[in-house]
Each structure stands twice: as structure tokens, then as C-alpha cells.
Amino acid sequence: MTFARTDHISNLDTLPRMPAWITSARAEVIEDVAFLSGAALSHLQVVLGCAEVPHALLRDRLALRAAEACVAFSGRPERTAELRDAIHLLRPSDLPGPAGETYLAWRRAVERPVSVKTLARALPHVEASRIASWLDAGPGTPVTSAAMVLEAVWTEAPRADVPAFILADAALGQALGWTHVVPLLAAGLKRADLRKQGDDLRLACHRALLASAVEAVRLSVELTFRTAHLKAVAPKLRAKGAGDAVEIFLTRDAVAPSALPLPDRAARRLCDRLVDLGAVRELTGRDTFRLYGV
Incomplete structure (x- = not known):
């Protein structure tokens, strides 16, 4: 993942935490929720601009959270442990199963820089031309773009939750200038949000991104410290x-x-x-x- 280098973040002790006023505020109207989600995403942008953050590991762990959410939305029982087993214990002749396929799609979506080719690799059952068309469905601000992509996919393919979330996160990331998909939306939305439209869907996306950006910042800080320790013991x-x-x-x-x-x-x-x-x-x-x- 490539972000602008934030030179004022020079060591692990100064990795910025999410300000308390973002996490403690209670907002109901869309203007207030949008302000808070924008502030949270802006703070996440600063954190992701720190070179010490293990970007590939962060994306892979967020992909697991997104896959778990998508599997839950589909009504399947698999959660974190089962998803890890489905992929990491897979033998060459085995098939990962429906839950494993969902996790595999997310892992492939975050591995490489965003492009129609990358997204088609993650979503092999969706034509590349359709992927490109859905990505173009959401001009506007980042969250509005993501919500419009969700609505466009669900209008054409009401059960295509995995493609909808992957492409919405891709649209969000592109609007924010990120080079890779950073999974945020799926883990923040509720089942009741999945069929909302228009302003109701935008409000749900703002709420989801507020919660997920806070969690992504927390996870970024945790993984940065843990990987720093791993690097420190590596010479042993x-x-x-x-x-x-x-x-x-x-x-x-x-x-x-x-x-x-x-x-x-x-x-x-x-x-x-x-x-x-x-x-x-x-x-x-x-x-x-x-x-x-x-």
C-alpha cells in the first residue's frame, strides 16, 4: 500500500491514536455522522501514512474480518477459526468451500494494487466489464461513491454481497487515493443495512466507516508494535x-x-x-x- 509519508511520525511511541472526541460522540443526523466518519477516515489516512505500519498484514487481517461479516450475512456458521482453517490448511487437491471462497476472494482483493484485473482475479465469476461498470457507478465524495457502488451491485445482483463490498471498498480507496483495497465496510454494516437505498444507505455507510476506521486504527497500532517486536527478536x-x-x-x-x-x-x-x-x-x-x- 502506498501513502504519502508522514514525517512527523518518526517512531512507534508517536503512532497517533484516534481522538476521543471521535469515538465518544453520539450523532444521529447524516450531517453529523458524515462529519465524524470523515474525521475518522482522515485519521486513518494519517496512520496508514506511517511507514512502520505493516500494511500487507493489516490488510490481510481486515480481509478476514470482512470475510467473516460476509459469511455471517449469508447465514453460514463459519467464523474466524473456521475461515483460517479453510484457507491455511487447504491441501492442493481440496476445495475451500463457500466460506473459504469468500475469504479467498477478500485475500486476493487486498494483495495487489487496485485494478480491474486484480478485482477480476478476486471475483472470477464476475466479468471484468461488469466490474469496471460497477466501479464507475459512484462518482462523488468517497463515502457517497462507496454507497452508490453498493446500490448499483445490489440492484443488478441482489445476492452478490461479496462483490458489492469488495468493489465498494475499492471505490472508497480510489476516492481517498489509496493504492490497495482496505476492507472497511462489510465489518461495520448490519444485516438490516444491506438492502437500504439512497440517503438511508449513505447514512449506514457513514456509521459503518466510523466504526471500522476506529477499529482499523486500533489494529494498526497493535500490529505495528507486535511486528516491531518480531523484527527485534529475528536476529536471535x-x-x-x-x-x-x-x-x-x-x-x-x-x-x-x-x-x-x-x-x-x-x-x-x-x-x-x-x-x-x-x-x-x-x-x-x-x-x-x-x-x-x-
Whole structure:
């Protein structure tokens, strides 16, 4: 993700937190909610402009939140643990299933800079020409653009929630000058919001982005500190290929030992060592088929 460098943020101790007046305010009318969501997005822009933030890891974790929201909207029971398993424990001959496909779509959407080609890769069942048409449906301010894209997709394809949210976040990011999709809308909206239109949908989007921008700032700060610790302990790792393994942890929400560039036993030992050093966490609570993440 490429953002303008914010030189006044020079170290981890000065990463800016979201101001309390944004998170504590209670607004009802669209003008007040729009003001707060704009302030929250502006603050998120500042945070994302800090080079210390692990942008790829942040996007991957936000993609998981978005996928979980979309799966819940569809009425399926899978949540974070099941979604991680569906992708990270997938064998070459396996299919990820409907929930895994949703998560895979979000991960592909955030991996590369925004383009119709990137979005078509994330949404292989949607024609590229249709993607381009939907993205052009929302001229105007960033939140208005995103809401118009949602409405355009749902008007043509009422059940296409995943494409609607991915393209709306893409439109929002493009309007804000971001190079990558940053998943925000899906995790902030409620089921009752999904079929709203016009001003009601714009108000719902402002509320969703206010909540999601606050969470994205909090997560950015948390991941920045955790990845800084991982980088600090990396010189203590003596296993061949440990440096490349650390780079994988710095970009992915969850990692299976089999995904690391080490022999299986060495990969498991490295993961256990990183847990002992407090640099990564074991995410499953299982004795086998474990997953690790920052």
C-alpha cells in the first residue's frame, strides 16, 4: 500500500491514536455522522501514512474480518477459526468451500494494487466489464461513491454481497487515493443495512466507516508494535531460512508451519521458538494442525 509519508511520525511511541472526541460522540443526523466518519477516515489516512505500519498484514487481517461479516450475512456458521482453517490448511487437491471462497476472494482483493484485473482475479465469476461498470457507478465524495457502488451491485445482483463490498471498498480507496483495497465496510454494516437505498444507505455507510476506521486504527497500532517486536527478536533465530520465514509472518494473518521455507520439523521448532519469545501467537489452541500469527 502506498501513502504519502508522514514525517512527523518518526517512531512507534508517536503512532497517533484516534481522538476521543471521535469515538465518544453520539450523532444521529447524516450531517453529523458524515462529519465524524470523515474525521475518522482522515485519521486513518494519517496512520496508514506511517511507514512502520505493516500494511500487507493489516490488510490481510481486515480481509478476514470482512470475510467473516460476509459469511455471517449469508447465514453460514463459519467464523474466524473456521475461515483460517479453510484457507491455511487447504491441501492442493481440496476445495475451500463457500466460506473459504469468500475469504479467498477478500485475500486476493487486498494483495495487489487496485485494478480491474486484480478485482477480476478476486471475483472470477464476475466479468471484468461488469466490474469496471460497477466501479464507475459512484462518482462523488468517497463515502457517497462507496454507497452508490453498493446500490448499483445490489440492484443488478441482489445476492452478490461479496462483490458489492469488495468493489465498494475499492471505490472508497480510489476516492481517498489509496493504492490497495482496505476492507472497511462489510465489518461495520448490519444485516438490516444491506438492502437500504439512497440517503438511508449513505447514512449506514457513514456509521459503518466510523466504526471500522476506529477499529482499523486500533489494529494498526497493535500490529505495528507486535511486528516491531518480531523484527527485534529475528536476529536471535539461527535456523536457515528464518529470515524469509519472518517476512511471511510480517504479511499474513495466519501461517501454517508447512507454508514456511524450512523442513517440516524445523518449521515447527521455529514457530514454537517465536511463541516462546512472545513474537507470534498460536492461534488455534490445538496440539496438531496449528496456525501461528503476529
